[in-house]
Amino acid sequence: RRLGFDEVIYGASKSVTLLLDILKEYTDKKENVLVTKLQEDKAKVLLETYKASFYDAESGIFILTELETSAEGSPKVGIVSAGSSDIGVANEAFYTLEYMGVKSRVIHDVGVAGLHRLLDKIEVLKTFDILIIVAGFEGALPTVVGGLLPQPIIAVPTSVGYGTAKGGETALHAMLSSCANGITVVNIDNGYGAAMSAFRMVKLLERK
Amino acid sequence: RRLGFDEVIYGASKSVTLLLDILKEYTDKKENVLVTKLQEDKAKVLLETYKASFYDAESGIFILTELETSAEGSPKVGIVSAGSSDIGVANEAFYTLEYMGVKSRVIHDVGVAGLHRLLDKIEVLKTFDILIIVAGFEGALPTVVGGLLPQPIIAVPTSVGYGTAKGGETALHAMLSSCANGITVVNIDNGYGAAMSAFRMVKLLERK
Amino acid sequence: RRLGFDEVIYGASKSVTLLLDILKEYTDKKENVLVTKLQEDKAKVLLETYKASFYDAESGIFILTELETSAEGSPKVGIVSAGSSDIGVANEAFYTLEYMGVKSRVIHDVGVAGLHRLLDKIEVLKTFDILIIVAGFEGALPTVVGGLLPQPIIAVPTSVGYGTAKGGETALHAMLSSCANGITVVNIDNGYGAAMSAFRMVKLLERK
Amino acid sequence: RRLGFDEVIYGASKSVTLLLDILKEYTDKKENVLVTKLQEDKAKVLLETYKASFYDAESGIFILTELETSAEGSPKVGIVSAGSSDIGVANEAFYTLEYMGVKSRVIHDVGVAGLHRLLDKIEVLKTFDILIIVAGFEGALPTVVGGLLPQPIIAVPTSVGYGTAKGGETALHAMLSSCANGITVVNIDNGYGAAMSAFRMVKLLERK
Amino acid sequence: RRLGFDEVIYGASKSVTLLLDILKEYTDKKENVLVTKLQEDKAKVLLETYKASFYDAESGIFILTELETSAEGSPKVGIVSAGSSDIGVANEAFYTLEYMGVKSRVIHDVGVAGLHRLLDKIEVLKTFDILIIVAGFEGALPTVVGGLLPQPIIAVPTSVGYGTAKGGETALHAMLSSCANGITVVNIDNGYGAAMSAFRMVKLLERK
Amino acid sequence: RRLGFDEVIYGASKSVTLLLDILKEYTDKKENVLVTKLQEDKAKVLLETYKASFYDAESGIFILTELETSAEGSPKVGIVSAGSSDIGVANEAFYTLEYMGVKSRVIHDVGVAGLHRLLDKIEVLKTFDILIIVAGFEGALPTVVGGLLPQPIIAVPTSVGYGTAKGGETALHAMLSSCANGITVVNIDNGYGAAMSAFRMVKLLERK
Amino acid sequence: RRLGFDEVIYGASKSVTLLLDILKEYTDKKENVLVTKLQEDKAKVLLETYKASFYDAESGIFILTELETSAEGSPKVGIVSAGSSDIGVANEAFYTLEYMGVKSRVIHDVGVAGLHRLLDKIEVLKTFDILIIVAGFEGALPTVVGGLLPQPIIAVPTSVGYGTAKGGETALHAMLSSCANGITVVNIDNGYGAAMSAFRMVKLLERK
Amino acid sequence: RRLGFDEVIYGASKSVTLLLDILKEYTDKKENVLVTKLQEDKAKVLLETYKASFYDAESGIFILTELETSAEGSPKVGIVSAGSSDIGVANEAFYTLEYMGVKSRVIHDVGVAGLHRLLDKIEVLKTFDILIIVAGFEGALPTVVGGLLPQPIIAVPTSVGYGTAKGGETALHAMLSSCANGITVVNIDNGYGAAMSAFRMVKLLERK
Numbered sequence A, B, C, D, E, F, G, H: 001r002r003l004g005f006d007e008v009i010y011g012a013s014k015s016v017t018l019l020l021d022i023l024k025e026y027t028d029k030k031e032n033v034l035v036t037k038l039q040e041d042k043a044k045v046l047l048e049t050y051k052a053s054f055y056d057a058e059s060g061i062f063i064l065t066e067l068e069t070s071a072e073g074s075p076k077v078g079i080v081s082a083g084s085s086d087i088g089v090a091n092e093a094f095y096t097l098e099y100m101g102v103k104s105r106v107i108h109d110v111g112v113a114g115l116h117r118l119l120d121k122i123e124v125l126k127t128f129d130i131l132i133i134v135a136g137f138e139g140a141l142p143t144v145v146g147g148l149l150p151q152p153i154i155a156v157p158t159s160v161g162y163g164t165a166k167g168g169e170t171a172l173h174a175m176l177s178s179c180a181n182g183i184t185v186v187n188i189d190n191g192y193g194a195a196m197s198a199f200r201m202v203k204l205l206e207r208k
């Protein structure tokens, strides 16, 4: 189980040939590695060569050697999504945390346009050390959660939406401009980065 | 008391000389006229010539002949602001409705980062036919209100905020991308336009 | 026939698997549901499972159980399109209103570059309580209509056009910056939102 | 009376010292010269040195030696403004044409939100060879005129407006995306450029 | 041979079904019609039904009934392209002028990075009444031509280029910001609009 | 000494009158309050009325009742600035943390263009629980620090720079696009938000 | 071996037919030619006709007649890439220099998030006359290199990244806003332009 | 006379107090220092304390101890400006090179709209090792020069212009998108950066 940071490959703009070369290096070193944002057609080719690998099509997460056991204990990180369309980004955060050995839990479809859906979940949300809040369209969910709960909040804008949602820019800007206190933000669709930020906090807690 | 639409002057980019010429025409015709977005220094000059005029410095609203009585009855339009910095835009809507003969009421500082402030006001908000929701920064208020209340909602983004708030663009885009149903939007800082839209609805109700 | 707001699914960024899961929930509850912006290839799969469903390829509207009777009485909402390329967005508004039980009528190809086409339609337009005006390219139609008619006007910019039309941004900004009074605007291509806004007004009229 | 093109100075970003140097060169050569977009405080200094000069504060046009007689005959170019706030840009076109020896006429405040104002002017507009149409906000006027009249049309977007008017960008993009046929466009607030384009056409007519 | 303006169809965002309906109307009326920006796959279907039609794949121009004779006399309009990649837009202008009965000539690949290519063509360019200048990338060609020649110049930015060329925006903005006098501009890739603007000038010359 | 979040006033767009009203409420309640982004001229007026207040001109931080003692113990939060021009934003974070009772330390002028300046400071940086990294221009500092150190990192882009620095947008986008793992970001110039995010983490550590 | 500049074809937006025509001209003249940004499907067709041609799929570089010998001597230009995803752009620079007769060397994957990877390479980098630095995402590499080494540095932003990386715009703006001294920049993904700039410097060195 | 890079202060966003502190450090170390983009009012205060300092108001360049002798020999760098409004940026490059001990020469007002002005200067331009080309508005000058001359070219876009010139963005994008080969670009108004890039080349030449 790895604790360091840097053996992560950005899969989206690498050719299959290049990816096979890189994975070979890891196999030779007998190390595991995480690949992010891997497209399905490329994943299929890699899975043919590496039968022990794991791939999640919703998020594009690929892990060279599937993790044997999932992280244990009560979940430290709560991953909250505003709509069911945000599932891919929530999964990216979830599997990255798994890979880093941190237990988390995903809670779906807690949009603010139906406030009761959020209010119903407040007690559960209080049990996590850290919250990752995933939202597209107008990205209002972190603002409302941030006004209700005291934990560190990492907001992840998603590219879900159309027109003025601008591929996630509006959610990004709304989260950064939030009136709620102390919300931090990562790149659009960057579930991986949110997980790594949570990982930094988890490690800080462990060091104390 | 006027009911038509078009005798309204955009004051921001006209010189004092031009404005004096235009006001003279209305005085000659013995008609009242509304001027919007008038800067304070220019207003001072006009007020010297036209002693019976009204000017509100927060909103920049100028009325050639101050209205004698305010609109009567229970308020039909609720104007809700997210923060006290939005007062100018809320006032622009309020005075425009007054000028058009429609009674409204302003409810300030109902931000979503402190949800209780909104929930405390829900019963009052239910009493209005039409809601004008004014918000800057991330502009999340109309989304939350839209999920709670069934009336027509006119959202007004304001230029309050900095950095990624982009002079109101983020609130505008967030309101347009809202997951809440059937929210309509007017230009940034356009309290006047929101009032005129409400006026169109009030007239429709009167015709029925 | 439903009157509430929230059982509407955004279809564009959900996988077929996820959509089938969601539709199953509604079938189990014996409730109908509206899906918006559903792509044709995904619709085909859903239609194989749900034979009683309705799908309109121009607008991407999918209704789980096709409506038996269309809304009755004289149409309350007029949906006006500037060009025949705007048909998809006009249809999205039309079918949403049908689903909400509100009768409307679509009037096509009333562009302002040939003013007579609009002037010929003015008498018909006067008969509606509410106008939804759909336009791409420079989006000038709501401005001209707004100067001629007193009803509530909901402007819908479309992504029809190229270059400086910027996928609907120019029409959006033009409508928001309109010199005509009291025009409100929804997101680019958001026929659904325009319909829901009209629905809020129709309900207000019914409550009075 | 000059016919060539290039002795025109862009005044906005030159220091008074630099401008005085440049004007001295022209005085020495005994030539006249046009300066555009000159700020009022800088103009005052130049006017003290050059008593025979002309300056129009609305447009920022400065002419080293005031023209003795204005251009003669019936006006060839009609300059139409949508609102009275557009006066500066209309004047820039007018004085540039005067300087180039071309007679023109300005017709103010012909907005499309009050269509009758335009329809009342159609007969006059037919009398010009070339039309320069100046508009801010949503910039819809050239589209409507272009659908009604057959002359060459040069559209000039102005920076009048706020919020989504984006300092003239929206009017610019709307004019460029116009559904009306064969409208050409110049830079925001570029009355000078519109006049020079009209001048090129006038010269072509003279050559024939 | 048609002289009026408005029977032109924007083909890019219409379905084949809709296009077939529209063409049928024109066939029934025994009128010819021009379609712009028609994609190749859709054109193929239309050509199967309408064997007498004309289609140019580079420009996407479709003409319902192929023109029998091309326009006669010496060419009045010179269409100059900066690079051979701009051929589609140049052709759009050319065929539109043909359709309107105006003879023109295309001169390719006259970029400014190799100035001699332009200087070699100056004598030919002098022979046209009107110049349409088509350029992508940085769009500098109209500026250089505008400094050398006195005719009316219609600049057409194209979407050729990558990165900072921004799909034609940079060429558009460069042409609008040109230091050369009196250049007018149309939308990105709008060869059709440039041709119609030239047509307005040609008609003005004929009326004189 | 306060621990909750919400008694913070955004000073930039409130009038002095409004601010005096708000401060009066706090004085009446005998509570302290923090005001952010307060302009110097407005601060002067408030300081005349409230002699016991504190104001820092570089950051615009105003505290109604100056804190008597500063936070004690070894600093938990390191605030690192890339250039001395970033002092205002660093101070905003520092004073906010002071107000919240959290000790921090500012380390100035650790730019990456002179890498030794950073490498010299690495040992000190290791001593903090949490790092706030403040940078303008290209905003590269958080990336380099993030590759060297394991703590939670809150990156704050500043509006320092010109041209392509775009008022802080470039630093913002660079920080969000960072290749370094797990960096989170707040709004441009938002030293306050960074401090509140650190405060959430400090509270989490205290709860454990 | 060629030394002049202009026989280079931009392949991306030309049709195969047009490209075959152009290549034919060069074959007829018995000259070699370089084509840039050629898509793989189009390259396949050209390679069928021109068996002696060279094509690199990563970069899209096509050379009509494959170079017989590669450039000799110690490499003058070092091409440094930040991530292995940047290989295409690095190759474009490499093959262009080969074509121009300049020896260069590519050093891959020297990102700044793992600073040691760069520091390990410093001695090698010192051996080159000129450095071309290729980076996507936040584009921080040229800033760090520029602070460590004195040679001319040509920075090439790439379109690698997602969300706020904005197709290379963020790297471009970060490089242009760099705090490091005297870094120059070329267009996004413009390996060709960087090579030609290096070529200009190499020629200058040869002339001395 | 200094040869290293880093003792340069960005003056624009530092307070006078901070600047005085920094200058004191240099005086104490008996070192000279260059300050860029210093506003005139702040410069006046510094000049009162440091009588031996040099300040150029056009460019905002401040040198702590005025250089005694200017650089000798024939100028190595030619600084070419497109318009006389670009003088400030040209001067910034000139004084930076002086400070670095490199002789250069400024050639003003060589715009491409009057091509002869450029062609008249070609012989002079050939005499420089390196060319810095400064241009605002559409920024076409480097493209034309780049097609005529073989030296390294550093293009500097300036913020001179209005509307679509977008504060220098259009010139920047045009220069980066240039069809001319091997032109490199620095930030808008960055005369300093262009000079430092030229300095890197001059040092390379000296090392050979």
Ligand SMILES: Nc1ncnc2c1ncn2[C@@H]1O[C@H](COP(=O)(O)O)[C@@H](O)[C@H]1O
Binding pocket: A006, A008, A009, A010, A011, A036, A037, A190, A192, A193, F178, F179, F180, F181, G082, G083, G084, G085, G109, G111, G113
């Ligand atoms: N989805 C992602 N978002 C942001 N950064 C990533 C992502 N995946 C990998 N990275 C980082 O990008 C770098 C990988 O670059 P590369 O060498 O091109 O694979 C590593 O430093 C990773 O930590």
Ligand SMILES: Nc1ncnc2c1ncn2[C@@H]1O[C@H](COP(=O)(O)O)[C@@H](O)[C@H]1O
Binding pocket: A082, A083, A084, A085, A109, A113, B178, B179, B180, B181, C006, C008, C009, C010, C011, C036, C037, C190, C192, C193
């Ligand atoms: N076309 C649409 N435009 C805007 N909002 C929509 C659209 N379709 C559905 N919605 C809203 O978006 C939410 C659907 O989110 P989801 O849970 O992802 O299906 C619901 O609240 C709908 O009211």
Ligand SMILES: Nc1ncnc2c1ncn2[C@@H]1O[C@H](COP(=O)(O)O)[C@@H](O)[C@H]1O
Binding pocket: D006, D008, D009, D010, D011, D036, D037, D190, D192, D193, E178, E179, E180, E181, H082, H083, H084, H085, H086, H109, H111, H113
């Ligand atoms: N208002 C204006 N808009 C656009 N171009 C202008 C304007 N005024 C002058 N010019 C042109 O800009 C150039 C002036 O540049 P300069 O040498 O800086 O005065 C000349 O070529 C003029 O033709």
Ligand SMILES: Nc1ncnc2c1ncn2[C@@H]1O[C@H](COP(=O)(O)O)[C@@H](O)[C@H]1O
Binding pocket: C082, C083, C084, C085, C109, C113, D178, D179, D180, D181, E006, E008, E009, E010, E011, E036, E037, E190, E192, E193
């Ligand atoms: N390529 C084009 N660019 C701009 N406008 C066009 C183009 N093609 C057709 N039009 C205009 O757009 C309108 C066509 O609208 P539609 O009814 O959707 O076909 C007509 O008024 C045409 O004059």
Ligand SMILES: [Mg+2]
Binding pocket: A082, A083, A084, A109, A111
């Ligand atoms: Mg949902």
Ligand SMILES: [Mg+2]
Binding pocket: B082, B083, B084, B109, B111
């Ligand atoms: Mg408040």
Ligand SMILES: [Mg+2]
Binding pocket: C082, C083, C084, C109, C111
């Ligand atoms: Mg039509």
Ligand SMILES: [Mg+2]
Binding pocket: D082, D083, D084, D109, D111
């Ligand atoms: Mg008016």
Ligand SMILES: [Mg+2]
Binding pocket: E082, E083, E084, E109, E111
């Ligand atoms: Mg060519």
Ligand SMILES: [Mg+2]
Binding pocket: F082, F083, F084, F109, F111
């Ligand atoms: Mg420093």
Ligand SMILES: [Mg+2]
Binding pocket: G082, G083, G084, G109, G111
């Ligand atoms: Mg890597």
Ligand SMILES: [Mg+2]
Binding pocket: H082, H083, H084, H109, H111
């Ligand atoms: Mg000049």
